[in-house]
Amino acid sequence: MWKALRITTLLFVLLGVALSAWRNERNATDWIGPLVVAVYPINADGSELAERYLQALAVERFEPVSAFIAAQGMRWQLPRTVPVDFRLAPRVNALPPPLPRDGNVLSVINWSLRLRWWAWRHDTYAGHWKQVRLFLLYHDPARSPQLAHSTGLQKGLLGVVNLFASPDMNAQNNVVLAHELLHTVGATDKYDPSSGQPLHPDGYAEPAREPRYPQRYAEIMAGRVPVGPDEAEQAASLQQTVIGAKTAREIGWLR
Ligand SMILES: [Zn+2]
Known part of the structure; x- marks a missing residue:
């Protein structure tokens, strides 16, 4: 009797989680209100350079990405003029699980589940409303001239983005950031x-x-x-x- 009740409760909880995930993903692409994107900076290589970059990082840094999406939205006659609203979360002092090297479907599924769990545990954003979460891993370009692949997942509205901790690279970073953000809302x-x-x-x-x-x-x-x-x-x-x-x-x- 108790066991059946426990299983029923668990099933309801799981159903609730699945429904809320489905609703969040649908809301993210209705474009009725601005898409709220929380960005979480991370010093990816523990470098002095990334440290200084993160200390100077302000939410205005992401303005060119919002402006780009707004301009493109106008081109496609989107009724909203402010489609994306970035919120800067306090930095995260942990690294997400690395993307599996083999690209095997099962290991990718396993990794994406671990990533969602990791993101939930390290969510430093105190605001009560966000739709997309982007973890931004900043690297010293002298140490990592070639960055690892970035990822944006529609499932969980979540992204891990590798960027350069250098103001000279901001324009290039913005291209990567916009690309991964669009993945989270369904772009392939x-x-x-x-x-x-x-x-x-x-x-x-x-x-x-x-x-x-x-x-x-x-x-x-x-x-x-x-x-x-x-x-x-x-x-x-x-x-x-x-x-x-x-x-x-x-x-x-x-x-
Ligand atoms: Zn891509």
Whole structure:
């Protein structure tokens, strides 16, 4: 009798958790109110440089990303003018579980569950309302000239983003940040994973442009400006980047 009651209670709790997760994910793409994004800075390599960068970090640092999403929203006739509202959480003094190297489906599922648990335990944000959580891992570029892959998960509205702890790299950081943020609200990658080359037409900012090459802009979920059929250059800043039609559809801007 007690056992049955315990199992029923547990099932109700699990159902409640699943329903609230589903509702949060749906609300995040209704774009009726601004999407509230909590960002959690982390000194990823314990470096002096990242330390100084984090001490000077203010929420205004993320303004170019909000401005980019607002401008692109206007381009796609989104009724809201302030689609994203960043909130800076106190820094987190822990590192998230590393992404599995083998890319095996089971280990990725296992990792994403561990990441969600880790994010819940290290949530330093005291505000009572947030939708997306982005953990920002800042690295000294001299120690890590090449950063590990960043991840944005729609399940759990959660991202782990590797960035450079250098003001000179802010423009490049913003491209990565916007890309991962859009993953959390449903955008998919639009490049060939083996070559990094943007996929035509969805990974192109101007897929119908004649002649096709060189393109002038990058689609944000491809991240690179195609300059030839097998050649693309990293977008240097958000000014060089647009949200294409397929991404706009995936994130709920186009029905
Ligand atoms: Zn991506």
